[in-house]
Amino acid sequence: MSARLRLAVAGATGRLGRRIIALGASDAEIVLVAALTREGHAFVGRDAGECAGIPPLGVAIEASPRAAFDVLVDASTPAGTERWLETCSERHVPIVIATTGHDARELAEIERCSRTIPVLKASNLGVGANLLRRMARDLARTLGAGFGVEIVEAHHRGKRDRPSGTSIDLARAVEGADRPRPPIHSLRIGAVVGEHSVHFASDEEELVLSHRALSRDAFARGALRAAKWLTVRGPGLYDMDALLS
Numbered sequence: 546m547s548a549r550l551r552l553a554v555a556g557a558t559g560r561l562g563r564r565i566i567a568l569g570a571s572d573a574e575i576v577l578v579a580a581l582t583r584e585g586h587a588f589v590g591r592d593a594g595e596c597a598g599i600p601p602l603g604v605a606i607e608a609s610p611r612a613a614f615d616v617l618v619d620a621s622t623p624a625g626t627e628r629w630l631e632t633c634s635e636r637h638v639p640i641v642i643a644t645t646g647h648d649a650r651e652l653a654e655i656e657r658c659s660r661t662i663p664v665l666k667a668s669n670l671g672v673g674a675n676l677l678r679r680m681a682r683d684l685a686r687t688l689g690a691g692f693g694v695e696i697v698e699a700h701h702r703g704k705r706d707r708p709s710g711t712s713i714d715l716a717r718a719v720e721g722a723d724r725p726r727p728p729i730h731s732l733r734i735g736a737v738v739g740e741h742s743v744h745f746a747s748d749e750e751e752l753v754l755s756h757r758a759l760s761r762d763a764f765a766r767g768a769l770r771a772a773k774w775l776t777v778r779g780p781g782l783y784d785m786d787a788l789l790s
């Protein structure tokens with residue numbers, strides 16, 4: 546591995562990918578070596594910095610990586626994950642999967658690949674939303690079956706999956722022996738970056754835990770942190786709980 550971490554970003558032309566590139570460019574421990582999108586994308590050949598709204602980086606957006614890299618961050622689509630997971634498996638390189646919305650077959654493939662390379666998969670790379678999940682799990686246990694639980698999530702209109710990966714993880718965290726998986730209510734509206742609320746209510750009182758992402762940089766920063774953390778791990782399937790604890 547070179548002194549600076551050689552980073553590849555897949556989904557480089559997307560909302561999250563562009564922020565990962567912009568923040569990565571100002572991180573002294575990181576050097577961007579590949580900015581990847583799907584074949585035929587209108588931005589192929591354009592400079593990654595220019596696409597991310599920062600000065601040129603001398604790295605062109607491409608559909609297939611020519612450069613060697615130490616870690617890949619995938620912020621694309623479920624089909625994109627499949628493609629980049631295969632590349633990382635062939636090269637024996639770690640992959641951070643930020644993408645959400647995978648089906649059962651795709652999840653099984655991620656699990657299979659994690660037996661030979663380090664994989665960190667997180668539906669939410671922000672610190673706050675991961676702490677929300679822990680708090681929701683603890684509160685569900687403390688309040689017990691006398692309190693009903695429902696989850697509300699809101700995102701921008703361009704979000705492709707519904708419900709969000711974060712809300713599915715929240716629902717899994719609060720379900721238990723005496724509590725079924727709670728319903729999730731989804732809004733796709735305006736430019737909302739990401740909001741999640743867990744409502745607990747009895748007939749007498751209501752308690753609401755909520756998190757609002759104010760900027761995609763919360764996720765992008767988490768992606769870079771995860772990339773650094775993952776490169777010194779062995780094969781396995783990791784999540785943000787592992788990184789934060």
Ligand SMILES: NC(=O)c1ccc[n+]([C@@H]2O[C@H](COP(=O)([O-])OP(=O)(O)OC[C@H]3O[C@@H](n4cnc5c(N)ncnc54)[C@H](OP(=O)(O)O)[C@@H]3O)[C@@H](O)[C@H]2O)c1
Pocket residue numbers: 555556557558559560561562581582583584586620621622623624625626628642643644645646667668669670671705706764
């Ligand atoms: N884990 C987290 O903390 C977190 C936070 C925010 C978002 N996300 C997830 O991250 C993913 C991206 O979100 P976003 O808002 O950035 O979406 P987006 O703006 O739609 O960006 C996705 C980008 O990936 C490109 N792409 C499609 N196929 C590809 C492939 N095979 N290889 C490389 N790039 C490909 C898309 O190009 P086209 O438009 O041409 O298809 C698009 O530019 C979503 O699954 C989202 O839910 C995760």
